[in-house]
Amino acid sequence: MQLLVCSRIRCFAPLLGVLLLTLNSLSAEQPSNSPPQLKSFAHSPDLFPILPWDVLHGWKPPHRNPKHGLESIADCNFTLAGFVKPEDLPHCEKLGLAAIMAPSVGDKPWFGKWREMSAEEIDRAVREVVEATGDSPAVLGYFIMDEPGAPAFPALAQAVAAVKKYAPGKLAYINLFPSYATVGAPDKSQLGTASYTEYLERFVNEVKPQILSYDNYMVQYSDDLEDQTKAAIYYADLLEVRRVAQKYGLPFWNIVSCNQIRKQTTIPSPANMAFQVYTTLAAGGRGVSWFKYYQDGYAYAPIDKSDEKTLTWRYLQAVNHQLRTLGPVVNRLTSTGVFFTSPPPVKDLPLLPGRVVQEVHSAASPRGFSDGKPPIMVGEFQDEQGHDYVMLVNLSLERSANMTIATAKDYKTKQVISGEDGRLLPLDEENGHWLLAGHGILIKLE
Numbered sequence: 001m002q003l004l005v006c007s008r009i010r011c012f013a014p015l016l017g018v019l020l021l022t023l024n025s026l027s028a029e030q031p032s033n034s035p036p037q038l039k040s041f042a043h044s045p046d047l048f049p050i051l052p053w054d055v056l057h058g059w060k061p062p063h064r065n066p067k068h069g070l071e072s073i074a075d076c077n078f079t080l081a082g083f084v085k086p087e088d089l090p091h092c093e094k095l096g097l098a099a100i101m102a103p104s105v106g107d108k109p110w111f112g113k114w115r116e117m118s119a120e121e122i123d124r125a126v127r128e129v130v131e132a133t134g135d136s137p138a139v140l141g142y143f144i145m146d147e148p149g150a151p152a153f154p155a156l157a158q159a160v161a162a163v164k165k166y167a168p169g170k171l172a173y174i175n176l177f178p179s180y181a182t183v184g185a186p187d188k189s190q191l192g193t194a195s196y197t198e199y200l201e202r203f204v205n206e207v208k209p210q211i212l213s214y215d216n217y218m219v220q221y222s223d224d225l226e227d228q229t230k231a232a233i234y235y236a237d238l239l240e241v242r243r244v245a246q247k248y249g250l251p252f253w254n255i256v257s258c259n260q261i262r263k264q265t266t267i268p269s270p271a272n273m274a275f276q277v278y279t280t281l282a283a284g285g286r287g288v289s290w291f292k293y294y295q296d297g298y299a300y301a302p303i304d305k306s307d308e309k310t311l312t313w314r315y316l317q318a319v320n321h322q323l324r325t326l327g328p329v330v331n332r333l334t335s336t337g338v339f340f341t342s343p344p345p346v347k348d349l350p351l352l353p354g355r356v357v358q359e360v361h362s363a364a365s366p367r368g369f370s371d372g373k374p375p376i377m378v379g380e381f382q383d384e385q386g387h388d389y390v391m392l393v394n395l396s397l398e399r400s401a402n403m404t405i406a407t408a409k410d411y412k413t414k415q416v417i418s419g420e421d422g423r424l425l426p427l428d429e430e431n432g433h434w435l436l437a438g439h440g441i442l443i444k445l446e
Contacts (some may be wrong), residue, residue: 035248036071038209040101041170041210041211043171044327045331045332046331047079047262048287048324048327050290051080051081051082051283051288051290052076052078052289053082053084054082055083055087056070057085058270058294059109067307067335068309070084070088070091070092070097070306071088072102073097073293075317077317077324078320079097080099081097082137082293082334083099083101083102083103083143084099084102085099086101086132086133088134088360089138089139090136093136093138094149097135098139098140099138099140099144100141100142100143101143102188102328103145105117105385108144109143110147111145111146111147111148112145112150114144114156114159115152117155117271119158126163127166128163129142130142130163130170132423140170140171141167141173142163142173143169143173143306144160145159146174146175147175147190148174149189150176153203153206153207154206155203156174156207157206157207160172160207160208171210171211172206172210174209175289176178176213176214177190177191177215177235178215178216178233178237179233182194183195194235196240196392197240200212202240204250206378211250211251211252212241212250212251213252213254213255213289214241214253214254215256215291216235216237217256217261218231218234219231219263220260220261220262220268221261222234223265223266224394224397228347231346232234232347234279235279237278238283239256239283239338242283242284242335242338251285252285252287253285253286253287254280254285254288254290255288255289255290255291256276256277256280256290257276258273258293258316259292259298259299259300260298260299261298263296263299268312268316269397270315270318271412271439272397272438273319274319274438274440275318275395275397275437275439276288278377279324281323281326281327281442282338282378282379282391282392283335284338284380288327294302317334320429322419322420322435325418325422326417326419326422329417329422330381333382333389334381335379335381336355336380336381336382337354337379338377339354339380340377340380341359341360341362341376341378342378345375354380354443356380356407356410357378357380357406357407358407358408360376360378360392360403360406362375362376362394362401362402363402363403363432364400364402366394366402374395374400375389375438376398377395377404378390378392378393379393387391387444389442389444390442390443390445391442392440392443393435393439393440393441394437394438394439397437398437400435401434401435402434402435403435404432404433404434409446411445413426413444413445413446414426414444414445416441417441417442417443419442424444
């Protein structure tokens with residue numbers, strides 16, 4: 001459950017391009033016998049969606065103190081506003097933030113009453129919320145539902161169709177359960193299906209969505225990956241959502257955690273937040289949402305109950321900066337493969353070699369004080385000109401890693417794309433490249 005790329009000045013001009021280009025061109029190429037590709041919503045590849053998965057105003061009085069509202073969200077390097085109301089749109093435009101409109105259907109707005117509504121009522125409800133937003137270029141899309149089960153899919157299909165009808169090119173935003181949601185008997189199942197794969201496939205085929213968005217908090221549930229059974233769920237969901245998204249030519253967004261998700265779990269850290277971002281990017285993800293921005297019932301959130309910034313806010317600002325820098329580059333690439341070094345961090349992950357990378361050598365102590373070899377995730381990409389790119393992620397949340405790579409063919413140059421400012425810097429192949437715990441690098445090969 002949860003909740004893009006302007007300069008620090010955040011002039012409004014880049015936002016005008018947000019609604020012009022389609023993400024279809026960003027999806028992985030499909031074989032000729034693949035299923036029909038679904039039409040995506042439209043936004044510029046310069047916009048990488050980074051969303052605080054939170055409603056800006058809360059649901060009940062007293063509403064949140066505006067001390068840390070949209071300005072705070074922009075300062076934290078988000079590119080999407082939290083779920084907002086129509087009256088917030090002029091402020092979003094001023095700050096250069098794209099926006100998803102807050103839900104407005106039902107007493108429990110995250111879930112809505114779509115199943116209880118007739119086709120005419122669904123059509124009217126969507127039309128009214130679209131009309132309320134006017135023609136603001138800040139609007140990226142409209143919140144439809146969070147974590148639906150399969151029984152809701154027919155009604156959601158009508159809601160998505162209505163958004164496409166009344167707001168062409170805008171997103172009908174629906175977020176899905178993770179695989180660890182309950183399966184089983186119809187009266188007990190959250191997914192409403194026998195498996196996660198069936199859940200994803202039915203959602204795509206029945207609802208005809210424009211993206212796949214899902215949430216997964218297993219990095220913290222696993223005590224920073226110490227519980228391998230729970231850690232395996234994080235990787236499995238990431239790869240399965242990626243597979244289904246590529247099958248149907250859809251972008252996918254990952255909702256991850258920037259608070260203490262339960263009292264007994266680990267808390268946000270620079271390492272585990274970077275890990276969630278870089279593994280999503282390495283898998284070809286096209287958006288990252290952070291649950292959640294305001295503390296409410298959760299501890300260690302970016303904004304605490306006193307409406308003050310926390311250390312988590314500072315960590316998140318830095319991680320989001322890297323995401324804003326590298327996300328638009330990844331937007332322009334096609335994800336061609338995901339691999340892991342051996343031994344993998346959990347069982348049953350695809351191992352190297354890949355098409356581009358043959359081996360990755362990692363060491364926690366190149367001088368031999370430790371024989372630790374932090375596991376590495378490898379995402380392979382290609383741009384429209386046929387240039388190869390590789391993202392490497394240090395999957396250890398405890399140790400920095402020094403890495404060198406061996407490629408399947410020789411390249412004249414291997415350049416690191418700086419996560420700070422996007423500059424191309426030579427990869428140090430002689431001494432290796434150091435990565436902090438949980439962090440990643442994007443390398444251009446020519």
